Amino acid sequence: MIKVENLVKNFGPKIAVNDVSFNVERGEVLGFLGPNGAGKSTTMRMVTGFIPPTAGRISVGGYDMLANPIPAKRLIGYLPENAPSYADMTVHGFLNFAAEMRAIDGDARKRAVNRAVEMCMLENVLYQTIDTLSKGYRHRTCLAQSIIHDPDILVMDEPTDGLDPNQKHEVRNLIKRMGANKAIIFSTHILEEVDAACSRVIIIDRGKIVANGTPDELRRRSHRAGAVAVVVSGVSAAQLSEALAAIDLVAKVETLSETPAQAIVRAHPQTPEQKPALVRAVLDLIAQQQWRIEDLRTEEGHFDEVFRSITLPDTMKEARP
Amino acid sequence: MSRGGVMTIVKRELAGYFVSPVAYVFLVIFLLLTGFFTFTVGNFFERGEASLVSFFTWHPWLYLFLVPAVGMRLWSEERRLGTMELLLTLPIATWQAILGKFLASWIFLAIALALTFPVIITVNWLGDPDNGVIASGYVGSVLLAGSYLAVSCMTSAMTRNQVISFILSVLILLFLILCGYNPVTDLLSRWASPQVVQIVAAFSVMTHFEAFQRGILDSRDVVFFASVIGFALFTTGVIIRGLRAG
Ligand SMILES: Nc1ncnc2c1ncn2[C@@H]1O[C@H](COP(=O)(O)OP(=O)(O)OP(=O)(O)O)[C@@H](O)[C@H]1O
Ligand SMILES: [Mg+2]
Numbered sequence: 428m429i430k431v432e433n434l435v436k437n438f439g440p441k442i443a444v445n446d447v448s449f450n451v452e453r454g455e456v457l458g459f460l461g462p463n464g465a466g467k468s469t470t471m472r473m474v475t476g477f478i479p480p481t482a483g484r485i486s487v488g489g490y491d492m493l494a495n496p497i498p499a500k501r502l503i504g505y506l507p508e509n510a511p512s513y514a515d516m517t518v519h520g521f522l523n524f525a526a527e528m529r530a531i532d533g534d535a536r537k538r539a540v541n542r543a544v545e546m547c548m549l550e551n552v553l554y555q556t557i558d559t560l561s562k563g564y565r566h567r568t569c570l571a572q573s574i575i576h577d578p579d580i581l582v583m584d585e586p587t588d589g590l591d592p593n594q595k596h597e598v599r600n601l602i603k604r605m606g607a608n609k610a611i612i613f614s615t616h617i618l619e620e621v622d623a624a625c626s627r628v629i630i631i632d633r634g635k636i637v638a639n640g641t642p643d644e645l646r647r648r649s650h651r652a653g654a655v656a657v658v659v660s661g662v663s664a665a666q667l668s669e670a671l672a673a674i675d676l677v678a679k680v681e682t683l684s685e686t687p688a689q690a691i692v693r694a695h696p697q698t699p700e701q702k703p704a705l706v707r708a709v710l711d712l713i714a715q716q717q718w719r720i721e722d723l724r725t726e727e728g729h730f731d732e733v734f735r736s737i738t739l740p741d742t743m744k745e746a747r748p
Numbered sequence: 749m750s751r752g753g754v755m756t757i758v759k760r761e762l763a764g765y766f767v768s769p770v771a772y773v774f775l776v777i778f779l780l781l782t783g784f785f786t787f788t789v790g791n792f793f794e795r796g797e798a799s800l801v802s803f804f805t806w807h808p809w810l811y812l813f814l815v816p817a818v819g820m821r822l823w824s825e826e827r828r829l830g831t832m833e834l835l836l837t838l839p840i841a842t843w844q845a846i847l848g849k850f851l852a853s854w855i856f857l858a859i860a861l862a863l864t865f866p867v868i869i870t871v872n873w874l875g876d877p878d879n880g881v882i883a884s885g886y887v888g889s890v891l892l893a894g895s896y897l898a899v900s901c902m903t904s905a906m907t908r909n910q911v912i913s914f915i916l917s918v919l920i921l922l923f924l925i926l927c928g929y930n931p932v933t934d935l936l937s938r939w940a941s942p943q944v945v946q947i948v949a950a951f952s953v954m955t956h957f958e959a960f961q962r963g964i965l966d967s968r969d970v971v972f973f974a975s976v977i978g979f980a981l982f983t984t985g986v987i988i989r990g991l992r993a994g
Contacts, residue, residue: 520763528757
């Protein structure tokens with residue numbers, strides 16, 4: 428539904444978005460990750476038609492955003508960064524305005540407003556002026572505006588920013604639920620959200636896409652992915668490491684901690700897919716040596732680690748001229 | 749649906765005026781000032797004639813500050829609050845948003861002007877004025893306010909800062925007044941040929957507003973005000989396009 432090809436945006440000499448291409452189909456939730464200033468918001472602003480790209484093509488539901496913006500915009504619901512809204516209006520007035528601008532009239536408008544209010548849990552503040560709302564409620568009001576016309580496409584820039592943990596959870600579930608029959612792009616700095624809601628992730632760094640895949644695929648890029656850590660008593664860490672290193676599958680072992688009572692050692696397989704085989708091999712080894720195993724932990728890989736390993740080295744390079 | 753977009757914006761903006769106390773304060777100040785200029789500075793009673801000359805004469809000067817006060821926030825506020833991003837990603841063309849916001853403020857100014865109706869009653873009660881001239885004066889005044897407002901709309905798109913927007917707008921309007929203001933044209937005619945003076949004065953709102961006060965509805969004057977409005981709103985569009993392109 429959303430098709431972005433070779434998108435470039437320059438602000439003066441600064442390249443904010445550099446040759447970004449991706450597709451999002453119905454039923455997909457695309458998570459946009461990246462450090463501050465990576466170009467996430469700029470990309471979303473181009474997709475929603477707020478700013479024109481310097482180069483590249485954007486097609487939304489088959490309409491070219493540059494040549495045919497109005498039908499393209501009709502398909503999109505957009506939650507801009509910082510969730511702006513008209514502060515002098517009531518929540519109800521604002522949502523009515525949004526519905527009217529989307530040409531939803533009469534009874535349909537009443538239903539649309541009620542539905543959005545319910546989905547974003549705004550019943551309690553419906554007739555309150557927006558500038559008297561707390562930040563989280565203001566955010567939800569703008570979120571409600573974006574889904575008022577039940578759009579096929581949703582673009583949300585940090586939809587859970589400023590929400591309390593319960594609301595974050597609700598909004599993630601909402602995104603996931605809506606993702607079943609919409610095409611959704613959302614950006615976030617909260618890496619758990621990727622797992623909770625996304626079917627695909629793009630990591631963008633200094634305007635370029637540096638990773639693109641399912642959450643599982645990206646997680647497997649973690650150097651810890653598939654690793655097995657064991658806690659064993661009655662053996663020294665050196666002895667345990669040596670024995671683990673002798674297993675064929677093991678690429679690397681690390682001692683995590685050692686006390687006289689027990690040793691904790693982690694073994695990394697050659698590839699994350701070997702995890703089950705590695706678990707069996709480690710258990711066999713321990714049984715064979717008749718060591719006392721206290722605990723065994725396997726690692727799926729961590730997003731934050733992947734995120735850092737992809738985006739950090741470059742930023743450090745930049746900091747060190 | 750395209751007209752619907754404009755009307756929805758007009759409705760929203762107008763409603764916005766009347767939920768804020770600032771609008772009422774503005775109306776009161778507007779009425780007090782028109783009253784003050786008409787009756788005190790304009791010597792309404794001493795003139796001994798049944799007309800609203802002393803009322804309309806001051807409008808170009810009165811509007812010089814009052815209209816930018818209304819127009820200064822039009823786009824600067826949208827930029828400052830980020831609602832411009834919301835508005836311009838709705839399925840409407842940019843010109844519809846510009847027109848809608850402009851019309852709402854124009855209607856607000858027209859309401860303020862309409863609230864001066866007691867002067868019409870007064871002058872009709874005191875004497876026997878030519879109500880056609882008065883009507884023509886009102887038409888001119890509404891057009892004058894519209895041109896000023898369009899200029900303010902343009903300057904409000906130039907900056908997020910309302911104060912800067914206000915000052916810029918006052919400066920431009922002052923120029924539009926002065927290039928046809930008699931003391932200035934007199935001064936100018938000492939150095940420049942009469943044709944030059946005439947051309948410069950043709951750009952002034954004063955020149956075109958005067959005819960309305962005398963009860964002359966000349967299509968050229970209407971065209972002048974319409975062109976100022978059209979040009980300023982078009983420039984607003986160009987500025988907004990530039991802002992979005994970054
Ligand atoms: N209107 C603009 N004029 C000039 N530079 C801009 C403009 N908008 C964005 N930029 C620059 O483009 C780059 C990308 O900004 P963008 O807002 O897209 O980042 P982001 O990924 O959304 O970051 P964050 O996580 O902080 O929201 C930044 O370096 C920013 O300074
Ligand atoms: Mg951003």
